[in-house]
Amino acid sequence: MNLPEQAPGPETDFRRTLIRVLVTQVVALALLGLLQLRYHV
Amino acid sequence: MHWINWAIVVAYLVFVVTDGIRKSKDTDTMAGYFAANKSLPWWVVGLSVMATQLSAVTMIGTTGQGATDGLRFVQLYFGLPIAMVILGVTLVPMLHGSGVFTAYEFLERRFDAKTRSLTAFLFLLSRGMSCGAIIAAPGVVFSAVFGIPLAWSVALIGIPTVIYTMIGGVQAVAWADVKQMFLIVIALLAIVAVLIFQMPIAPDDALRIAGATGRLKTFDFSFDLSETYTFWSGVLGGTFLMLSYFGTDQSQVQRYLTARSVDEAKSSLLMSAYWKIPLQALVLLVGVGVFVYSQFVRPPLLFNPAHEAAVSAERGAAYDDLQAQYANAFTLRETAALSVADAADDATAATAMGVFLAREADIQVIRGEALGLAAEVTGESVTDVNYIIPRFVLSELPLGLAGLFIAGVIAAAMSSVAAELNSLATTSVIDFYRRWVKPEAPDAHYLRISRGATAFWGLFACIVATYAATLGSLIEVVNRFGSFFYGSILGVFLLAMIPRARGTGAFVGLIAGMATVAAVTFGAPSVSFLWHNVIGAIVVLAVGVAMGDRSGA
Secondary structure: OOOOOOOOHHHHHHHHHHHHHHHHHHHHHHHHHHHHHHHOO | OOOOHHHHHHHHHHHHHHHHHOOOOOOOOHHHHHHHHOOOOHHHHHHHHHHHHHHHHHHHHHHHHHHOOOOOOHHOOOOOHHHHHHHHOHHHHHHHHOOOOOHHHHHHHOOHHHHHHHHHHHHHHHHHHHHHHHHHHHHHHHHHOOOOOOHHHHHHHHHHHHHHHHHHHHHHHHHHHHHHHHOOOOOOOOHHHHHHOOOOOOOOHHHHHHHHHOOOOOOOHHHHHHHHOOHHHHHHHHHHHHHHHHHHHHHHHHOOOOOHHHHHHHHHHHHHHHHHHHHHHHHHHHHHHHHHHOOOOOOOOOOOOHHHHHHHHHOOOHHHHHHHHHHHHHHHHHHHHHHHHHOOOOOHHHHHHHHHHHHHHHHHHHHHHHHHHHHHHHHHOOOOOHHHHHHHHHHOOOHHHHHHHHHHHHHHHHOOOOOOOOHHHHHHHHHHHEEEEEOOHHHHHHHHHHHHHHHHHHHHHHHHOOOOHHHHHHHHHHHHHHHHHHHHHHHHHOOOOOOOOHHHHHHHHHHHHHHHHHHHHHOOOOOOOOHHHHHHHHHHHHHHHHHHOOOOO
């Protein structure tokens, strides 16, 4: 019998969101860092 | 400015006022007027939070800073995503779940009336003055650029804002913020598009010129307490600053108290966590782009037209001489910049870059002399960073887009001022009038008083803005005073989460925190203000815990 997958609770959901925030910010900073490494004299 | 640009500005003003009022519902109850009956979706609250933080100073001052100083200012925001994460699991559930109208009301429930009243009073004092400063910054620039009296430009921003905030309360403010935020982003993207299409050199060459003048240096890893913009001050000091601002300042707390649930309140703050750094980088990059563009299209020697006119009138011969030197130096620098762009190999590029930097230094010397003349003539200390972008917009943007940008600057000012007026009125009524003067009265009575309080704070802010030039030093004193207690108030809220902390410890800790920051400010003036928040919060926590109930009950 296929049981419907249980929806994640608010805690899990929020933790996932936090990880996503941190990952996107690291990517944003990495882009700024690349700009500096490539062009800053 | 062309009448079509003015028409766009007027159309924006009419739309934002009528739409803000139309979107307001149930404003005849306190819960509706002050907290939107906790009915707003996360994305409306999130955009409102972002629009509140982004003021006209960002649109004209920060872009100008990008043009003169580059990207390093963005480091100030490195702590913001961290702060939002911390707030999401600490203060937001606590404040949203407690059913209060103001952050300070919560402090009485947790501690006592004196802690609530002192923090609320400090908020009214600092935000009342800063609200005037927020109107004054674009007001002064518009007055000089458009040649209109300062009172008119202050009224242009202040009157429509007071109208929709007074009538529609927090809902009108939030829904207006949504439209204002979109307008702000569109206005910034319009400049980016114009820069890309009108720049006479390729993007890679433009970035090389920006990089050679230090404007693409984002990261500074030095650990220097006197430097405001370093990686460490941004991550550590910035986190405490953003915790204080988003977690304890009623102008922000009131935004997320309107969210439908605690989870939606958290999500609204996470929108800033995602987008603030990219947005701030875009704002600064606009300034960097304008700097590169001005290598090829000659900008005025003095960006402030009022100073330009005053210097021409009183020191005409000297100014003409400087103008001639500037025209000559500009041509030489433009040639050098084109040589950088045209260089075929690395060695030629390096030589061309050396020549370009020497020419750029010549221009800075001439500009410095012109600013010196302006300072002599006006008797004021002169900086014209805030005028760089408005002058670029009015001379280089196509018809219509200039009006759009000016409307965007007004939108940025209005969104911040509306949130502040709204929160100032709420704190005045909830934390003082209802608490100390008339505790039992029907909602209609408090709403009448609230609308009166909004009008009062609006008038107060407009008066401060109109006399900003003469009140300059007073505003600086109040801002400095503000930095004494911002971190300390955060300390009180953090203390609220420690079970053993008690009211007297919080109150004494608050005073001890402010006194310590004052001592550091005067005793070690080289320490950057970002560290004051860290020091204040830690002292309050230490004193509050030490004076707490040892039973921990």
